[in-house]
Amino acid sequence: MSAGALDGLVVADFSRVLAGPYATMMLGDLGARVIKIERPGGGDDTRAWGPPLDADGQATYFNAVNRNKESVVIDLGSDAGRAQALDLIAAADVVVENFRTGTMEKLGLGYDDARRVRPGIVYCSITGFGSGAGAALAGYDLLVQAVGGLMSVTGPDPSQPTKVGVALVDVLTGLHALAGIQAALAHRARTGEGQRVETDLLSTALSSLVNQASGFLGAGVVPAAMGNRHPSIAPYEVFSTADRPIVLAVGNDKQFAALTRVLGAPELATDARFTDNTARVAHREELFALLTELLVRRSADDWFALLNDAGVPAGPINDVAEALALGERLGLQPTVEIPGAAARQVANPIVLSATPVTYRSAPPRLPE
Known part of the structure; x- marks a missing residue:
């Protein structure tokens, strides 16, 4: 060792x-x-x-x-x-x-x-x-x-x-x-x-609090809870599918265009309401309804595979057991x-090439 x-x-x-x-x-x-x-x-x-x-x-x-x-x-x-x-x-x-x-x-x-x-x-x-x-x-x-x-x-x-x-x-x-x-x-x-x-x-x-505190200090905006939505990005929230919820974390226009192609609705990328992130945030409710209508046609795992193959950040909401299993499948x-x-x-998430972390002993029992 x-x-x-x-x-x-x-x-x-x-x-x-x-x-x-x-x-x-x-x-x-x-x-x-x-x-x-x-x-x-x-x-x-x-x-x-x-x-x-x-x-x-x-x-x-x-x-x-x-x-x-x-x-x-x-x-x-x-x-x-x-x-x-x-x-x-x-x-x-x-x-x-x-x-x-x-x-x-x-x-x-x-x-x-x-x-x-x-x-x-x-x-x-x-x-x-x-x-x-x-x-x-x-x-x-x-x-x-x-x-x-x-x-x-x-x-x-x-x-x-x-x-x-x-x-x-x-x-x-x-x-x-x-x-x-x-x-x-x-x-x-x-x-x-x-x-x-x-x-x-x-x-x-x-x-x-990072961006939430910065929004107050820089623009006077006092943020509030928005459920699973993001104050500055859309679509960046939880959606229904045919079986269980999925998260879309679309961070730029290229990813949004790819999303619309995978969903079979490429016209959404050129819709004036959704052409850039500012517009998508302003028309969040309409976008949510349209995307949900498309996403409920297939399962979360189907969309997970299709969207990630297209470079769209997306994934089902896993429980702890499923999350650990995903880590195993990804070789982590x-x-x-x-x-x-x-x-x-x-495991410790830090990977060092020359001096890797070690696991030498179990949590100690309380000495008598």
């Missing part, structure tokens, strides 16, 4: 639940040694977040973000536990924590404490709402999706704000933490200097066997 890109890097992982553990799992996949510090009496909260449970009775939620880690139980409320934790920090390159702001400082394990015992430490703090006026607020993904604007643009219409089906803000925050840690490590490699890395759920949610190897794990897991 070749050495990973982060082989030799040691991470002291004080994080729990999702954002922090996702970031540290990614570091572990890339070759780092990750030591997960857990509380006595139960460990990471997600160990109890079942069902579903795997064949070994372990919560699959915990398993999703904790492979390639070792686990040690430490009572951070005791003097002996804090001393043990400080010893781990002294031997680490990276610290990751997502306690409420000020908690690690009160324990004597904050950034200033860490760099006293380990000059050059990269110390990543993940919070819900930053370390200022929002420091006391609890950071939960659903809450941040609500107050961060994401739910306002998600759902069938403005009267039914809806959360995303996974804790997306947590995952995105974990990825931002990973990027910040990697940047700090690159800086340390050049200068020998460590630094503190901070990110928070709300800032990540706001950054991830979306799942992997983990040594000692009761079930396969979703």
Whole structure:
């Protein structure tokens, strides 16, 4: 097995639940040694977040973000536990924590404490709402999706704000933490200097609103939920077919012309209502009705094959099982066997030619 890109890097992982553990799992996949510090009496909260449970009775939620880690139980409320934790920090390159702001400082394990015992430490703090006026607020993904604007643009219409089906803000925050840690490590490699890395759920949610936030800042447009439609593109939504729904994601005029040819209605591409994207957005309802009338004549899988052969982005709405099966058919190897794990897991999506990710160990059991 070749050495990973982060082989030799040691991470002291004080994080729990999702954002922090996702970031540290990614570091572990890339070759780092990750030591997960857990509380006595139960460990990471997600160990109890079942069902579903795997064949070994372990919560699959915990398993999703904790492979390639070792686990040690430490009572951070005791003097002996804090001393043990400080010893781990002294031997680490990276610290990751997502306690409420000020908690690690009160324990004597904050950034200033860490760099006293380990000059050059990269110390990543993940919070819900930053370390200022929002420091006391609890950071939960659903809450941040609500107050961060994401739910306002998600759902069938403005009267039914809806959360995303996974804790997306947590995952995105974990990825931002990973990027910040990697940047700090690159800086340390050049200068020998460590630094503190901070990110928070709300800032990540706001950054991830991308075009929706830009539309407000640049044009004063406050976006609202449009179901499966796109505010700036048409046709870019869900349509009925003879059996199940299909998505069309037509991003330019060439793709639209190809769509009309496959549907047997090439005249639509020269119809004044649909000749360019601006016109199609203005006449969205008429276009939707016309396309639906044509699409219901065949099955979603038939259209998937025909449209993709013609270069038109389209596909059926798969469930999770069907989505993983699609990845397999496309040769993406979306799942992997983990040594000692009761079930396969979703693979790391990063492909490196010289230092590929590795899957060395199953999510750890809680030490006795």
